[in-house]
Amino acid sequence: MDLTLALVIGVVVISLVFDYTNGFHDAANAIATSVSTRALTPRAALFMAAAMNFIGAHLGTQVAQTVGKGIIDAPNGPHGLVVVAAALIGAISWNLITWYFGLPSSSSHALIGGLVGSALASASVVHWDGVVDKVVIPMVLSPLIGFTLAALIMIAIYWIFRNSQPGKTNRGFRYAQTVSAAAMALGHGLQDAQKTMGVIFLALTVGGFANPSDPIPQWVILAAAGAISLGTYAGGWRIMRTLGRRIIALDPPQGFAAESAAATVLYGAAIGFGAPISTTHTITTAIMGVGATKRLSAVRWGIAGNIVTAWILTIPAAALVAAVSYFILHAIVE
Secondary structure, three states: OOHHHHHHHHHHHHHHHHHHHHHHHHHHHHHHHHHHOOOOOHHHHHHHHHHHHHHHOOOOOHHHHHHHHOOEEOOOOHHHHHHHHHHHHHHHHHHHHHHHOOOOOOHHHHHHHHHHHHHHHOOOEEOHHHHHHHHHHHHHHHHHHHHHHHHHHHHHHHHHOOOOOHHHHHHHHHHHHHHHHHHHHHHHHHHHHHHHHHHHHHHHHHOOOOOOOOOOOHHHHHHHHHHHHHHHHHOOHHHHHHHHHHOOOOOHHHHHHHHHHHHHHHHHHHHHHOOOOOHHHHHHHHHHHHHHHHOHHHOOHHHHHHHHHHHHHHHHHHHHHHHHHHHHHHHHHO
8 A cells, every 4th residue: 555545544534533523522512402401302412413414414515615625735645645634633632622621612613723734834825815714704703693693583582472471482492492403413514524524525635536626525425424423422511511501591492592593604604605614603602692682691701701712722722733743744754
């Protein structure tokens, strides 16, 4: 087996490991609100989320094209594959660190940070216009839209059901949350599984096994969908506690509003713009938005501040780990 093929196989394996960590890291995004409001049992919620993630991964490849072609130009051959591998190691490391501390950080931005850090360390081309248009601007806008849309949906629910009996209303929204949680999980698969597809396709292109103009191969789609589904079913209980209880104690109508708003933003970004936005940022700010409609003090802003700090650190921290990983891999492999 020549070095290039061995490196391609290695990068594909590391990509699927990243996809798996993305799944258990982000499982909370789709189901924390449903579990915390007792709309679904934890195990049923995880099974549903895993299935919807798998389906969502098959609904498009726009985000995969952005990640695979629009962020960096890795050199062809073994050198480029080392760049991609180092980027993945940076992303996986940040995922594990934030999972350990129960912080819902962005796997998407960890991956983007890893790609940029590895490219800079190797003196490869970074498409800064693509980073700004497809990452930075959506990174700022998606949480703001998620917060605002969730607040508007919550206000509408308060107004529509203002004369309803609370007990009956809560029971109805527990059923509705099954649908909104499924929509959220579908959006997560649509967004996050595609990011792994994009990295695997980048490795295939760099290794000479695909052309940049080719469509994403079906086996890549199936592998990425399967890995994120398995990771989701493994569950990320530490982060689930943060999203489900520590930001705000949610009731079923609030959970439904947050999930509906976040899912809408995810679909719009993926299908409309091919933008790899953060599922984590979107659902977290949506939860804050529904809480703020009740009263500002209902949101535990200290916890929210810790989460935002992790968001700010994600891209530079993953970039730094990726850069160090590149120098180590470069010394060993090349």
